[in-house]
Amino acid sequence: MQKYFLSDEAFSTKIISGDDAFHIKNVMRCRINDEILVANNGESFLAKITNFIDKDVTFEIEKEIIGNHELPVFVSIFQGYPKGDKIEDIVKHGTELGAYEFIPTLMKRCVFKLDPKKKDSKLLRFNKIAKEAAEQSNRDIVPNVIDIKNLKEINFDYYNVKIVCYEEASKNGELVEFKKAIKSLKENDRVAIIVGPEGGIDDSEIKYLESKGFVAASLGKRILRTETVVFYCLSAIGYEMELK
C-alpha cells in the first residue's frame, strides 16, 4: 500500500493537496473508501479516502500502524559531490537502504562546479526524490538532504562512529576496519560515513579526517564507483544489524 508523508497542516486538516493528491487520484487511481498509509512526525496510520474535492483528497484515520522500518542507527552520508545526476541515484537507493540524512560535500577532487543560482532548486529536487523513495520503501521518516558543505567546515563532534571509505586502503590489503566498526555499532549510534567523489579522496583529507577520529576503511577487493560505495555501506549495516 502506498505511503504518503504529510505536512503538519495536511495531517491536522485531513486534506491532501498538491503532488500527493495528484498521485493518489491519477497514478494510484484511488476511489472513495480506498485505503492508503499516511505518515506524519515519524508515526504511520492506515487511512481511508473520504472524498475528492477539486484537486484535493480528504481522508480519515482508521488506526495507527505500529512497525519500525528504520535502521537501529542514524547513518549520515557525507557524499563527495559527484558528476552528473549520480547524487540522485545515491539519494534514491540510499533512502531505500535506510540512510538517515545526506550531506553533499565539496572535497578536493570534486569536479562539480556549484552554480549558486541552481543550488536551491537542486536541493529541493533531491529532497523530493528522498520523499518519494521513502514513501515507496515504506520508511517511517523522510531522510533530509542537507545544504552542500565544504568538508573542512563540517563539525563531526556530533557523530560517535566515523568511517571514511578509502580505496587506497584496499591496495594495502586492509580488510578489517569496516567490519570492526559495523560490528561494534550499538542502537541509536550516530554514524558518519564519508564517500569520496569519482577522483577519490586526497591524502591530505584522509590525514585531516583521521585527526578528527575517522577510521579509513576498505570495502573489499574491488574498486567501487562512488555511488556503489554508498549502497555497499548501507546494505552491510542493514545486513549486520537488521537481519538475525
Add this chain to the structure above:
Amino acid sequence: MQKYFLSDEAFSTKIISGDDAFHIKNVMRCRINDEILVANNGESFLAKITNFIDKDVTFEIEKEIIGNHELPVFVSIFQGYPKGDKIEDIVKHGTELGAYEFIPTLMKRCVFKLDPKKKDSKLLRFNKIAKEAAEQSNRDIVPNVIDIKNLKEINFDYYNVKIVCYEEASKNGELVEFKKAIKSLKENDRVAIIVGPEGGIDDSEIKYLESKGFVAASLGKRILRTETVVFYCLSAIGYEMELK
C-alpha cells in the same frame, strides 16, 4: 591503473585494437612506455606499451600480477527483466560488487516485451557494460550476461545455494533466512539469487521455486526496488565473506 580484458588473439599477438586501443590512446592518453594492466583467461599482468601503429596498440608483458579480486563464491543473478534500462545499472554495479554472471529472466509480472530483433544487440550491449565495469573495478574475470530465459526453463540443479528475494516475507517479519544462507556459504559455492521484476514475484512462482530447493528470504524492514535488491545481496556477501 586501468585494466583491459584481452581476447586470446590480442593477448597472444600482443596487439590491442578496436575500442580498447581507442580507450588507451584517446581516453587514458597513454604514451609509449606507459604501463597498463592486461588480463586474459583469469590472469592479470602488468604490461608496457611499446608502440602505436595506426589504430592499434602493441605491448609487452612485464610481470604477472598475483592478487585475487573475486568473491570466494560464484553468484549468479537471475534478474526478473525490469523496465527501461535498469538492467544496465544492475549489470554495471553488480559487476563491481562481484557477481559471477547475470541471467535476465522472464517472470509472470515482467512488463518487458521482448523484441526478438533487438535481443542480440541488447545482449551485446549488456556484455560490453560488464566488460567496462570489470575493467574499472579491477576484476580478474568479466561476468557473462547470458541469454534471456523463462524462469521455468532454467535448470537450477547446478546451484548448491538457492535464494529467492521475497518482499512479502518481510511483511511477516521474516528476518532470518538470508543471513542464515549467507553465513553458511563455503568457498566455491555456486549461489543462485533470484530477484523479481518491479511487480514482484508471483505466489505460484515462489511455490515453484521452493519446490526446486529455493529459500524465500526478506532483506530487512524496507521495500527495496528491484535494482537495489541486487546491490544489497552482493554487498552483504562481500561484507560477510571478504571482510575480516
